[in-house]
Amino acid sequence: MIEIRFTLNGQPVSARVAPALPALTLLRDSFGLTGTKPGCGEGECGACTILLDGRAVNSCLLPSALLDGREVLTIEGLESPSGTLHPVQRAFVEAGAVQCGFCTPGMIMRTVAFLRERSHPSDDEIARSIEGNLCRCTGYVKIQQAIRAAADELGVGGTEGGS
Amino acid sequence: MRIAKQSLIGKSFPKLDAPERASGRAVYIQDMVLPRMLHGAILRTDRVHARIVAIDTSAAERLPGVQAVITANDIDNVPFGHGKDNTPLKGDKVRCIRDEITAVAAETESIAREAAALIRVEYDDLPPILSVEQALRGGAPLIHEHKQTNVAFTYEYSHGDLAAGERESDVVVQETYRLPYVTHCCLGTSGIIAAFDARGHLTLYSVTQVPALYRRDMAQICGVPPERIRVIQATIGGGFGSKLDIYPYEPIAVHLARRTNRPVKIVFNRQEEFVASPTRQPTEIRIRAGAKRDGTFTFREIDFTHDNGGYTSWGATTPFVMMQAFSSLYRVPHVSMHGKVVHTNNPYAGAMRGYGNLQATFAVESSVELLAGELGTDPLELRLRNAQEPGETTGQGIGLRACGLRECLETAAKRSGWHQKRNQTATDRPRVRRGIGMASMLHVGGGAKIYRSDGCGTILRLDDFARLTLITGSSEIGQGSETVLAQIAAEELGLRFDQIQVLNNDTDVKPWDVGVHASRTTFIAGNSVRLAAREARKKLLSAAADQLRSAPEELDLRAGKVVRDADGEVLADLGKVIRSLHFGGKNEVVVTHHYYEPPSVMQDQGYKGDVSAAYAFATQVAEVEVDLDTGVVKVLRLTAAHDIGRVINRLGAEGQVQGGVVMGLGYALSEELQVERGRIVNPSFREYKLITSPEVPEIDIAFVETIDPEGPYGAKGIAEAPAICTAPAVANAVRHATGGRFTALPLTPERVFSELKQ
Numbered sequence: 001m002i003e004i005r006f007t008l009n010g011q012p013v014s015a016r017v018a019p020a021l022p023a024l025t026l027l028r029d030s031f032g033l034t035g036t037k038p039g040c041g042e043g044e045c046g047a048c049t050i051l052l053d054g055r056a057v058n059s060c061l062l063p064s065a066l067l068d069g070r071e072v073l074t075i076e077g078l079e080s081p082s083g084t085l086h087p088v089q090r091a092f093v094e095a096g097a098v099q100c101g102f103c104t105p106g107m108i109m110r111t112v113a114f115l116r117e118r119s120h121p122s123d124d125e126i127a128r129s130i131e132g133n134l135c136r137c138t139g140y141v142k143i144q145q146a147i148r149a150a151a152d153e154l155g156v157g158g159t160e161g162g163s
Numbered sequence: 164m165r166i167a168k169q170s171l172i173g174k175s176f177p178k179l180d181a182p183e184r185a186s187g188r189a190v191y192i193q194d195m196v197l198p199r200m201l202h203g204a205i206l207r208t209d210r211v212h213a214r215i216v217a218i219d220t221s222a223a224e225r226l227p228g229v230q231a232v233i234t235a236n237d238i239d240n241v242p243f244g245h246g247k248d249n250t251p252l253k254g255d256k257v258r259c260i261r262d263e264i265t266a267v268a269a270e271t272e273s274i275a276r277e278a279a280a281l282i283r284v285e286y287d288d289l290p291p292i293l294s295v296e297q298a299l300r301g302g303a304p305l306i307h308e309h310k311q312t313n314v315a316f317t318y319e320y321s322h323g324d325l326a327a328g329e330r331e332s333d334v335v336v337q338e339t340y341r342l343p344y345v346t347h348c349c350l351g352t353s354g355i356i357a358a359f360d361a362r363g364h365l366t367l368y369s370v371t372q373v374p375a376l377y378r379r380d381m382a383q384i385c386g387v388p389p390e391r392i393r394v395i396q397a398t399i400g401g402g403f404g405s406k407l408d409i410y411p412y413e414p415i416a417v418h419l420a421r422r423t424n425r426p427v428k429i430v431f432n433r434q435e436e437f438v439a440s441p442t443r444q445p446t447e448i449r450i451r452a453g454a455k456r457d458g459t460f461t462f463r464e465i466d467f468t469h470d471n472g473g474y475t476s477w478g479a480t481t482p483f484v485m486m487q488a489f490s491s492l493y494r495v496p497h498v499s500m501h502g503k504v505v506h507t508n509n510p511y512a513g514a515m516r517g518y519g520n521l522q523a524t525f526a527v528e529s530s531v532e533l534l535a536g537e538l539g540t541d542p543l544e545l546r547l548r549n550a551q552e553p554g555e556t557t558g559q560g561i562g563l564r565a566c567g568l569r570e571c572l573e574t575a576a577k578r579s580g581w582h583q584k585r586n587q588t589a590t591d592r593p594r595v596r597r598g599i600g601m602a603s604m605l606h607v608g609g610g611a612k613i614y615r616s617d618g619c620g621t622i623l624r625l626d627d628f629a630r631l632t633l634i635t636g637s638s639e640i641g642q643g644s645e646t647v648l649a650q651i652a653a654e655e656l657g658l659r660f661d662q663i664q665v666l667n668n669d670t671d672v673k674p675w676d677v678g679v680h681a682s683r684t685t686f687i688a689g690n691s692v693r694l695a696a697r698e699a700r701k702k703l704l705s706a707a708a709d710q711l712r713s714a715p716e717e718l719d720l721r722a723g724k725v726v727r728d729a730d731g732e733v734l735a736d737l738g739k740v741i742r743s744l745h746f747g748g749k750n751e752v753v754v755t756h757h758y759y760e761p762p763s764v765m766q767d768q769g770y771k772g773d774v775s776a777a778y779a780f781a782t783q784v785a786e787v788e789v790d791l792d793t794g795v796v797k798v799l800r801l802t803a804a805h806d807i808g809r810v811i812n813r814l815g816a817e818g819q820v821q822g823g824v825v826m827g828l829g830y831a832l833s834e835e836l837q838v839e840r841g842r843i844v845n846p847s848f849r850e851y852k853l854i855t856s857p858e859v860p861e862i863d864i865a866f867v868e869t870i871d872p873e874g875p876y877g878a879k880g881i882a883e884a885p886a887i888c889t890a891p892a893v894a895n896a897v898r899h900a901t902g903g904r905f906t907a908l909p910l911t912p913e914r915v916f917s918e919l920k921q
Contacts, residue, residue, distance in 0.1 A: 034194035035187015044848035075187035100641025101184025102400030139825030
């Protein structure tokens with residue numbers, strides 16, 4: 001067991017963990033952050049996507065030891081302190097990009113990271129941005145439309161809401 | 164203040180539950196934890212056909228943290244499933260790779276899995292049956308000895324006179340098609356929590372899509388009286404038919420909970436989901452079809468087999484749906500169908516979106532394409548010639564009241580530029596060809612009366628602040644039913660969405676419903692809500708009229724207010740009117756209910772009868788590019804014209820079409836559960852290839868809004884329809900591009916390349 005300290009959704013936290021424990025398990029079981037979803041446990045579906053120092057990663061493949069000293073953002077950390085949904089979350093809701101919703105948190109985290117890097121993406125870039133995230137319900141069309149809508153809003157507004 | 168009259172029907176509304184899901188708040192079975200909860204794990208066999216000689220659980224029992232280990236000998240192992248040929252745990256023999264031998268309950272999931280891995284099973288292998296042909300051979304070993312045959316079910320259907328159809332035919336085509344194993348791939352894997360309370364009552368936290376039937380069946384399997392069982396559905400991470408059947412892990416959780424007197428949770432990992440959740444039936448279909456010189460269809464003769472696998476689930480009844488496509492997709496006077504559902508030692512199949520119709524429609528629409536080729540006719544013209552008109556009844560007794568097949572064909576052809584593109588297969592690259600192909604489908608759109616009732620109950624309750632609790636028997640599995648039902652209530656009662664709470668996941672609260680299947684919820688539950696709401700409306704308007712010294716017909720309900728119907732002038736707050744009913748000495752509350760039963764009938768012995776209150780139609784056109792050197796098929800554009808009656812929620816309906824089409828594209832191009840010697844060799848998303856975002860073509864959707872006379876506001880069901888005819892449309896496009904036959908799916912580069920090489 002090792003002691004790790006990291007920033008979780010803006011708050012400093014610590015935990016004693018087996019170094020290889022998947023970050024997904026730590027976040028869900030120890031911190032109660034069940035918005036991060038276990039879809040496959042082998043890095044193939046993207047449902048467990050979180051941001052690690054701003055980069056989208058599959059938390060099921062990420063050893064907890066590697067969280068030490070880093071900044072972690074999960075779906076629960078996207079809302080503003082008063083509970084206003086992040087523009088990407090709002091775009092997913094309004095575009096009809098959510099059906100069963102199990103892939104949704106991962107899709108949204110991937111999109112937040114993507115739009116920080118590409119504020120004016122092309123349609124092809126949008127389609128490719130979520131190629132590592134599987135969805136069985138929507139056929140991806142409305143997810144792509146949501147990403148476009150969020151890109152337009154964030155691009156025009158200049159700054160993101162939430163954290 | 165005035166409020167204008169505004170209908171909500173046909174407009175776009177985001178799902179009411181979407182913020183919960185997009186914020187990570189929604190609680191799926193994976194996320195649920197109960198005090199003192201144990202975790203269950205199941206040891207499944209690694210043999211496909213064997214006698215169980217001995218089971219040694221001693222090492223597992225000694226592992227610290229293990230609270231119970233059970234085998235078939237420890238429980239009342241009640242047979243269940245559609246064929247009553249499966250049991251929760253297997254005691255004497257195993258019949259397929261997923262068979263459950265023992266189960267463990269432990270303090271953590273990892274201890275439970277570790278313990279399961281310590282259990283040793285000794286087998287006596289039996290000769291495996293790995294194909295339908297082998298199972299049907301004389302002298303083949305029996306998979307279920309007491310059945311005395313490997314044929315689980317036989318289906319014979321006919322209408323007209325096949326011999327007469329043959330005589331009338333100028334051309335006859337014949338082909339055999341092979342459709343693969345595919346599986347649901349719900350992003351949320353299967354799971355359950357079973358918990359007994361101090362009175363011995365059982366609560367099941369479940370992902371079932373048929374809670375009322377589930378409760379009845381679980382009662383029987385688990386030996387708990389049904390009146391002591393409550394089913395609470397967690398947020399469901401995708402269904403698509405996979406949650407129609409009960410699977411052994413569910414009674415196993417109950418047995419472990421009983422044994423330990425603690426709540427027990429079992430959740431599949433992804434590999435288990437691939438291995439131990441259902442599949443679509445792999446099917447082989449031989450179809451002969453005839454037509455007159457002028458293109459009029461004369462007959463269809465179909466012989467098919469389903470690989471049923473080791474046990475019989477609801478999936479064995481998919482021939483009921485297949486025969487609708489065989490008998491009634493286009494006008495065909497003479498039809499004969501013979502089908503066998505055959506046991507093998509392969510994984511057993513279940514129910515999956517489309518329920519046999521994907522396989523049947525692939526065969527029918529492929530044979531239509533062959534007939535068009537023989538006749539030298541444009542495939543669109545041939546289909547139009549044989550398309551039914553509203554008011555017709557098909558040979559199976561299916562009454563086509565609102566029928567938009569012709570309009571679907573014409574709309575899809577027009578929007579895709581059919582005629583122009585049909586004449587051109589060349590591209591500017593010599594080794595790349597283009598093709599365009601189409602296929603249509605017919606599916607139930609007004610429920611399916613396979614039980615004595617195909618109904619759904621609704622209870623509406625308006626409280627003293629005009630908050631509506633809409634209690635429906637139906638379930639939300641991600642498809643958007645909750646929002647559609649709220650929309651219908653809002654339409655009738657003039658409420659805002661923020662005044663409505665839908666309760667749909669607790670059998671202690673909700674009235675009976677058959678369940679989520681047969682694309683029935685909008686139609687059946689929608690009508691149920693509409694009629695319950697009309698009653699509530701009458702009561703509210705009458706109370707308001709009393710209070711306002713007006714007449715009910717002069718009033719209307721809009722945005723939570725009572726208004727003058729003529730000009731929308733606000734006259735009273737709806738809450739105040741409701742309060743007047745109990746404060747004002749009338750001693751009344753506003754609670755109404757309705758049980759809607761569709762005017763459909765059960766089929767007779769010959770499978771004839773108008774089993775659904777409405778039928779949905781669609782035509783899809785696929786445009787593809789085929790690289791002759793690599794065999795890669797790229798779908799460029801897909802046009803989907805769907806007759807779903809009146810659209811209720813446009814956003815939701817579009818989402819159903821897009822999701823269905825992409826599931827259909829997977830069936831057409833990439834998905835196949837590879838089963839070798841009874842074993843699934845690709846149980847992961849790395850090797851089972853779902854369509855991903857960059858591969859999705861432009862999908863052009865057109866709704867052909869026939870107004871169904873029975874449906875709510877004229878609506879019919881949609882859910883399954885969009886997945887049904889995508890694969891034959893793609894295959895017909897690839898055939899058009901290349902001239903190949905393509906008798907098997909999926910059209911992987913390997914398959915396309917090797918066929919073109921011949």
